[in-house]
Amino acid sequence: MNLKAYLRTRQRKIDHALDRYLPKANTKPATLHKAMRYSLFAGGKRLRPILCLAAAEACRGNINDALPLACALECIHTYSLVHDDLPSMDNDDFRRGRPTCHKVFGDGIAVLAGDALLTIAFEIASRAKPTPRYDISTLLREVAVAAGSQKLIAGQVADLEAEGKSVKREQLQFIHENKTAAILKTSVRLGAMSANADARKLSAITRFGQGLGLAFQIIDDILDVTQTSEILGKSAGKDLTAKKATYPAVIGLDKSRAEASRVTRQAHNALSTFSSSDAEPLHALANYLLERKY
Numbered sequence: 457m458n459l460k461a462y463l464r465t466r467q468r469k470i471d472h473a474l475d476r477y478l479p480k481a482n483t484k485p486a487t488l489h490k491a492m493r494y495s496l497f498a499g500g501k502r503l504r505p506i507l508c509l510a511a512a513e514a515c516r517g518n519i520n521d522a523l524p525l526a527c528a529l530e531c532i533h534t535y536s537l538v539h540d541d542l543p544s545m546d547n548d549d550f551r552r553g554r555p556t557c558h559k560v561f562g563d564g565i566a567v568l569a570g571d572a573l574l575t576i577a578f579e580i581a582s583r584a585k586p587t588p589r590y591d592i593s594t595l596l597r598e599v600a601v602a603a604g605s606q607k608l609i610a611g612q613v614a615d616l617e618a619e620g621k622s623v624k625r626e627q628l629q630f631i632h633e634n635k636t637a638a639i640l641k642t643s644v645r646l647g648a649m650s651a652n653a654d655a656r657k658l659s660a661i662t663r664f665g666q667g668l669g670l671a672f673q674i675i676d677d678i679l680d681v682t683q684t685s686e687i688l689g690k691s692a693g694k695d696l697t698a699k700k701a702t703y704p705a706v707i708g709l710d711k712s713r714a715e716a717s718r719v720t721r722q723a724h725n726a727l728s729t730f731s732s733s734d735a736e737p738l739h740a741l742a743n744y745l746l747e748r749k750y
């Protein structure tokens with residue numbers, strides 16, 4: 457398949473839907489809506505929504521049914537980036553190749569833009585069509601748990617608390633599984649649920665998401681030490697300066713590369729219950745992520 461064209465088409469579809477779901481930039485309070493749109497339309501890869509649609513495809517669903525869930529995930533992801541960049545958290549000046557939300561709109565508006573992106577995610581997700589196996593409260597709970605205090609936020613807390621300390625590999629895995637992999641895993645699960653996937657398919661998709669999510673963060677850790685800020689669109693080498701818990705810091709670069717390949721292989725293997733044509737986009741996306749590892 458032509459992955460480049462596939463990504464471009466999907467990104468356009470998602471951007472178009474997000475534009476429809478978000479209040480216009482001049483809607484009151486205009487500063488807030490401008491800030492939300494500034495961060496949401498800053499050129500993110502749309503990986504989570506693309507994975508959500510690809511999982512729906514793998515389960516032979518209609519991708520339009522997965523679209524509200526896919527867009528909700530992108531809003532949650534963007535909120536987490538806006539808050540993570542704040543001076544009281546990671547204190548970053550650049551994100552997605554441009555100044556961070558708080559650099560442009562100030563800390564107060566950036567906090568509120570993050571809050572509003574998180575909240576609107578649930579409004580958007582509530583537009584999803586329930587299926588015989590998954591009612592709307594099941595879908596909303598899936599979103600809430602992944603973004604909540606025992607997953608995404610738990611990972612962020614553990615990440616903050618690990619700064620400057622020497623961490624064990626299990627603790628590092630906890631951070632990565634919650635801070636990064638939980639939302640990626642939920643992205644593919646929600647896609648499958650929107651397609652009314654049976655238990656066997658949902659479990660396969662979940663294992664795929666788990667492997668892919670972990671691989672994604674290990675690769676992100678590697679890129680932070682091997683790439684320039686220009687290529688990354690954010691400040692490179694920050695993990696090292698901030699004494700962050702990362703795979704290269706804990707097990708070294710070579711072992712990190714081997715681990716990224718190993719968990720990506722696990723992700724591919726999890727898809728064996730699907731026909732190769734149904735799962736082709738998911739396989740291609742997993743390969744694309746691994747190829748970003750230099």
Ligand code: GRG
Nearest residue numbers: 500501502503536537539540552609612636676
């Ligand atoms: C504030 C609750 C809270 C959580 C923040 C997102 C996050 C948790 C921290 C940001 C830093 C970081 C290393 C996050 C891990 C996930 C990650 C690699 C995000 C970047 O995702 P991409 O590469 O970004 O998909 P784009 O910009 O393409 O969407």
